[in-house]
Amino acid sequence: MSNIDEIKSRVDIVDLVSETVKLRKSGKNYTGFCPFHPNSRTPAFVVFPESGTWRCFGQCNEGGDIFKFVMKKEGWDFPEALRHLAERAGIKLEPQTPERQEEEDAHERLRALLEDAVTFFKHHLLQNAAGKSARDYLTRRGLTDATIETFGLGYALDSWDAGLRYFTSKGYSTADLLAVGLVTERQGSEGFYDRFRNRIMFPIRDPLGRMAGFGARILDPNDVPKFLNSPQTALFDKGRLLYGLDQARKAIRSADQVVIVEGYLDVIVLHQAGFANTVSPMGTALTEDQIRLLKRFSRRMVLALDADAAGEKATLRGLEVARQSLDRSDEMGFDARGLLRHEARLQADLRVTTLPPGADPDEVALADPQAWAKIIAEARPIVVHVMETLAASHNLDDPKDKSEIAARVLPLIEDIPNAVERDDYRQRLARLLRVDERALTGSTTTPTTRPVRRRPNLPGPRQTSPALADASPARLARSLEAHCLRLLMRRPELVYKLDRMLQQGQLRRFSPEDFEQADFQTLARLLQEALGQDGEEPQTYLQTHLPEDLEETAAALTAPITPNEPADDRMMEDLTRSLLKLRLVRISEGLQQLRFLQEEMQQESGAAGLNPYQEIIMQYAQTRSRLDQALGKPQMGDQAA
Numbered sequence: 001m002s003n004i005d006e007i008k009s010r011v012d013i014v015d016l017v018s019e020t021v022k023l024r025k026s027g028k029n030y031t032g033f034c035p036f037h038p039n040s041r042t043p044a045f046v047v048f049p050e051s052g053t054w055r056c057f058g059q060c061n062e063g064g065d066i067f068k069f070v071m072k073k074e075g076w077d078f079p080e081a082l083r084h085l086a087e088r089a090g091i092k093l094e095p096q097t098p099e100r101q102e103e104e105d106a107h108e109r110l111r112a113l114l115e116d117a118v119t120f121f122k123h124h125l126l127q128n129a130a131g132k133s134a135r136d137y138l139t140r141r142g143l144t145d146a147t148i149e150t151f152g153l154g155y156a157l158d159s160w161d162a163g164l165r166y167f168t169s170k171g172y173s174t175a176d177l178l179a180v181g182l183v184t185e186r187q188g189s190e191g192f193y194d195r196f197r198n199r200i201m202f203p204i205r206d207p208l209g210r211m212a213g214f215g216a217r218i219l220d221p222n223d224v225p226k227f228l229n230s231p232q233t234a235l236f237d238k239g240r241l242l243y244g245l246d247q248a249r250k251a252i253r254s255a256d257q258v259v260i261v262e263g264y265l266d267v268i269v270l271h272q273a274g275f276a277n278t279v280s281p282m283g284t285a286l287t288e289d290q291i292r293l294l295k296r297f298s299r300r301m302v303l304a305l306d307a308d309a310a311g312e313k314a315t316l317r318g319l320e321v322a323r324q325s326l327d328r329s330d331e332m333g334f335d336a337r338g339l340l341r342h343e344a345r346l347q348a349d350l351r352v353t354t355l356p357p358g359a360d361p362d363e364v365a366l367a368d369p370q371a372w373a374k375i376i377a378e379a380r381p382i383v384v385h386v387m388e389t390l391a392a393s394h395n396l397d398d399p400k401d402k403s404e405i406a407a408r409v410l411p412l413i414e415d416i417p418n419a420v421e422r423d424d425y426r427q428r429l430a431r432l433l434r435v436d437e438r439a440l441t442g443s444t445t446t447p448t449t450r451p452v453r454r455r456p457n458l459p460g461p462r463q464t465s466p467a468l469a470d471a472s473p474a475r476l477a478r479s480l481e482a483h484c485l486r487l488l489m490r491r492p493e494l495v496y497k498l499d500r501m502l503q504q505g506q507l508r509r510f511s512p513e514d515f516e517q518a519d520f521q522t523l524a525r526l527l528q529e530a531l532g533q534d535g536e537e538p539q540t541y542l543q544t545h546l547p548e549d550l551e552e553t554a555a556a557l558t559a560p561i562t563p564n565e566p567a568d569d570r571m572m573e574d575l576t577r578s579l580l581k582l583r584l585v586r587i588s589e590g591l592q593q594l595r596f597l598q599e600e601m602q603q604e605s606g607a608a609g610l611n612p613y614q615e616i617i618m619q620y621a622q623t624r625s626r627l628d629q630a631l632g633k634p635q636m637g638d639q640a641a
Contacts, residue, residue: 121154
């Protein structure tokens with residue numbers, strides 16, 4: 001991952017912009033008054049958390065990413081904004097070196113090995129007689145063939161070296177197998193053996209769907225441990241991964257809620273039952289990194305605990321360290337204090353729900369999907385959950401039991417930075433215990449915790465590969481930006497033909513403002529400078545004036561596109577269509593958002609509220625009509641040539 005993408009993955013655009021603009025939640029997005037021009041009437045400034053971008057639909061009509069926002073707010077150039085945001089994200093900027101490139105190449109090789117392992121295990125599950133017991137088990141748990149295929153489930157043979165022999169015969173080294181955790185080094189003697197044996201295999205992927213490792217469940221009840229994950233590797237860090245997130249991303253955004261359960265099969269069955277907004281932390285306690293990752297998709301999170309894990313056993317343990325790793329135990333616990341601190345730091349909404357005694361999420365969903373939906377809908381704030389859990393296990397007529405509950409709950413309340421919330425919870429606790437609230441205020445022995453400083457959130461890395469047919473508008477725009485710039489970096493002089501084409505279609509000329517990604521915008525501005533001077537060839541100018549911070553980005557853009565580079569006329573046609581599509585995606589997305597803002601204002605203030613957005617909508621609609629017309633011209637390619 002490049003420095004730029006890593007910074008974007010760690011800096012939450014909502015947190016960044018809200019330091020300057022008072023934002024209000026509006027559907028999946030946030031609105032406010034643009035900080036770059038005077039306006040106190042129409043909140044036409046919109047932040048899109050999903051894409052990590054912002055746009056003003058008002059007077060300035062500007063937009064971009066976190067870098068562009070900082071550049072415009074502070075008056076900085078791109079390198080200055082990069083250094084500022086890198087410091088904020090806690091990232092040390094490092095240039096692309098042969099060593100770094102070698103490391104990235106090694107990671108790609110290891111991911112390819114893991115993909116081969118998915119195929120290997122899947123074959124033994126579906127086509128090997130030895131996998132029958134695993135197939136039967138999955139069938140008993142309610143999984144369909146389609147679900148097994150979707151999640152890529154497999155079976156590891158009951159053998160010490162079946163995998164070792166197979167992968168080495170395919171040309172992989174034992175060092176590679178060890179690096180991804182498929183084999184283990186023998187203790188006390190030379191050689192290696194398969195880490196996973198006679199287990200159901202669950203591929204674990206990062207949020208982008210890239211292989212990271214495996215989880216494995218026993219078939220023989222005498223084996224230990226019950227669950228075994230890949231060891232810590234360069235690709236697999238279970239404290240930073242969530243099982244099922246690659247499949248759940250769209251559903252989480254759609255529902256604006258994520259449900260967190262314990263096990264792999266819980267996740268899979270819930271997805272199968274229609275609850276695809278479900279993930280699992282794979283046996284570790286829910287970490288701050290995982291919450292940051294989830295917050296990219298929704299701030300509303302529900303932790304679904306089984307009755308034992310959420311009950312007295314956990315709460316009476318001091319609410320500190322609550323869950324052991326699944327490599328050692330399958331017990332799920334509940335660290336209320338830790339979760340509250342995460343919630344405060346990350347501005348998330350964490351809730352807890354408890355399943356009926358003896359029930360697992362997959363059992364509930366298979367038996368009665370509506371019952372599962374009801375359980376999630378009834379999720380309670382963490383403090384309320386702890387209060388009621390403790391109250392259910394104590395005698396509320398006994399003053400000592402009341403005192404014990406207060407001693408355990410009050411420190412949690414005092415950890416909450418919001419004063420209104422603290423007061424509300426104290427009142428609830430007082431009513432629950434049937435005591436005067438003043439007695440609670442005086443009984444706490446824990447000093448009031450000061451509001452915790454917020455730290456930046458991390459939205460995850462984006463795919464930057466050229467246009468995907470099924471990509472979201474944000475991802476499609478990003479890929480089209482990269483593709484247009486890739487063509488222009490290779491043929492800067494195409495700008496002149498491009499401008500003629502745009503003018504013929506009554507469209508504005510090419511501009512760096514066509515790019516919302518600040519790094520791309522800086523390169524486009526440099527390209528314009530190269531064409532505007534006559535001292536050097538444009539390509540030479542680009543090379544000599546390229547900022548050091550953008551060398552890696554430029555190198556990726558100027559890498560060979562195909563073994564046989566297309567002719568100028570075909571490249572021109574590709575460039576024209578790609579730029580028009582880019583503008584059309586932006587215009588269409590903008591129109592959709594403007595109409596949403598218009599409807600929202602109408603609901604709040606009546607028909608009079610339509611006027612501020614109506615003129616902008618008309619302008620956008622006219623531009624989209626011209627873009628549609630330009631894209632529909634059959635002679636475009638000939639003209640461009």
